[in-house]
Ligand SMILES: Nc1ncnc2c1ncn2[C@@H]1O[C@H](COP(=O)(O)OP(=O)(O)OP(=O)(O)O)[C@@H](O)[C@H]1O
């Protein structure tokens with residue numbers, strides 16, 4: 071499903087070069103649930119952004135479903151983000167001027183899907199515990215609620231691959247467990263391939279496999 | 291239609307909600323942008339309104355002479371009343387068959403847009419049916435002036451008072467407006483004062499019956515080769531912006547300026563909006579929004595600004611009309627409904643061009659720049 075070979079990424083910040091990734095190799099099979107852990111600054115988010123086609127790598131190769139991500143045109147990458155990949159950002163990144171419901175709806179709109187009711191999705195909203203909060207704007211929601219809206223937005227189009235950057239970072243144990251159970255459920259029932267970054271070992275244990283990063287490399 | 295196309299309707303609703311929320315999010319920016327577009331619209335509508343108002347005034351006052359035909363010197367232009375010809379032409383005109391009345395007038399410009407018209411009062415009264423005096427009465431001496439009510443109001447003068455407009459005149463009477471000019475003097479004294487002895491600008495002609503107007507016209511054209519001879523109705527129909535190239539060019543220049551102003555205002559407004567929204571745009575792109583989707587949002591926002599601006603601008607023209615009425619009553623300003631859509635189109639074009647660069651900048655923005663770092 072995902073094949074990453076010798077991936078590097080250098081950010082140029084003024085005169086300084088920041089080596090965020092220094093040669094990452096990783097294979098993820100379809101339907102796998104992988105937890106990525108590692109210290110702050112080890113390049114976890116960078117890896118996800120490259121996988122999601124949000125930023126290009128400096129060198130290396132990535133194949134998603136056999137297709138070379140780096141050879142794709144902008145249009146194809148947009149299409150990939152739109153249909154195949156769901157992203158939960160480390161910071162919640164909701165549109166501040168839209169309500170929670172509209173934040174979710176706009177993801178559907180962009181994907182060109184109709185927005186009629188979807189019982190399966192209603193159930194997910196219940197599970198995430200944000201049903202009653204949908205008509206509020208992000209600033210009226212707590213950090214945890216915003217994060218759960220972001221999760222709902224990422225999965226509303228049933229993407230084949232879900233990239234979740236610390237989805238439980240701001241949640242209490244109860245909500246955190248609900249989110250993790252939901253992810254595992256999506257993985258079990260729908261066969262969604264999930265990559266999840268976390269700092270919490272307990273959360274990591276929900277994955278089939280734990281990948282550890284340090285200094286821009288995968289160490290185990 | 292929405293029943294069949296529910297998706298599309300919802301979609302549009304959603305995007306418009308986003309656009310409206312964006313506009314509401316920065317009310318001052320929105321208000322000022324719309325107002326600036328409005329000023330641009332008012333500028334165009336007021337200029338066109340003044341042009342048309344003044345031309346209609348001229349037409350109305352030409353009809354007010356009671357004449358059927360007017361004769362002007364060779365080579366004169368439509369609104370250039372001031373050219374001259376020898377006064378003896380009047381006798382040539384009078385001699386033509388079916389001419390009941392003919393009277394010569396001299397138009398003497400006195401700076402800006404004002405002019406004094408020299409008339410033979412009794413001949414002019416015979417043709418036009420006579421002045422209706424609101425104050426004072428006819429000329430009693432060579433320094434006497436008759437002014438119309440609008441001019442009197444604009445200068446705040448009354449019968450019996452003196453007025454200096456290049457030369458000093460005594461206001462003999464204030465008359466109802468609508469006849470030929472706003473200021474009249476005895477033609478001989480005007481010719482004297484401005485060294486135009488025996489010179490006249492326009493001859494007004496009345497036929498003995500309206501059925502004979504074409505015949506008189508034909509006769510005069512034959513006798514007075516190269517002179518500009520029109521029926522009053524013909525002349526009135528010629529008084530339009532289309533026939534006055536300088537006015538057309540002036541309006542063109544103002545429209546050009548308006549487009550540039552609209553462009554700059556929207557450019558700046560949208561440019562700052564895009565800078566401010568890097569994060570939101572990044573989110574949309576990360577969700578898979580195409581450049582067209584992003585551009586679409588900004589162009590819709592711009593269109594709403596332009597529409598709001600146009601409406602504001604139209605409302606403001608009522609204000610500028612009152613202002614003009616209070617400060618320059620001699621310039622009649624009309625509300626030119628026919629130009630409303632054009633003013634809107636002009637505002638929209640300027641705005642959309644202004645939104646293009648910021649729009650493309652947003653559409654091509656790297657999604658992660660905004661999201662990776664706080
Ligand atoms: N847009 C950027 N420009 C410049 N440097 C960046 C950018 N994004 C990340 N970096 C740098 O790259 C390195 C890896 O960052 P990254 O965000 O991938 O780490 P992380 O493992 O996700 O850390 P955390 O656990 O704190 O989220 C860091 O040194 C970071 O400062």
Ligand SMILES: [Mg+2]
Pocket residue numbers: 114115116160235
């Ligand atoms: Mg990170």
